[in-house]
Amino acid sequence: MQIKNYPKVVLLKGNGPITVNSEMMExxxxxxxxxxxxxxxxxxxxxxxxxxxxxxxxxxxxKEIKEKPCCFVYSNETLDEEDLERIKADNISFI
Structure with a gap:
């Protein structure tokens, strides 16, 4: 039996437009x-x-980063290289 590799769940918040899973949202x-x-x-x-x-x-x-637009991402699981390749941005920072 093979276990399917499901995408990791992420929490998102911030400001500005994003496209997530092919859906645009503010x-x-x-x-x-x-x-x-x-x-x-x-x-x-x-x-x-x-x-x-x-x-x-x-x-x-x-409260610390007031830059606009920006998207804050958190995952309870460590995001590996494959996960990070799914994120397309002009700037990505790790804090």
């Missing part, structure tokens, strides 16, 4: 209304992405 609307959105990471396109390694920091990072 991240600021989701962030202000719900705080974040959680999705399987099949594809993500944004101008600037911050991959945040700590959940506590993820909740507070918008």
């Amino acid at each position: 991240l600021i609307t989701i962030t202000l209304s719900h705080g974040l959105i959680g999705l399987p990471l099949k594809s993500l396109r944004a101008e600037r992405v911050y991959v945040v390694s700590d959940m506590t920091r993820f909740w507070e990072v918008h």
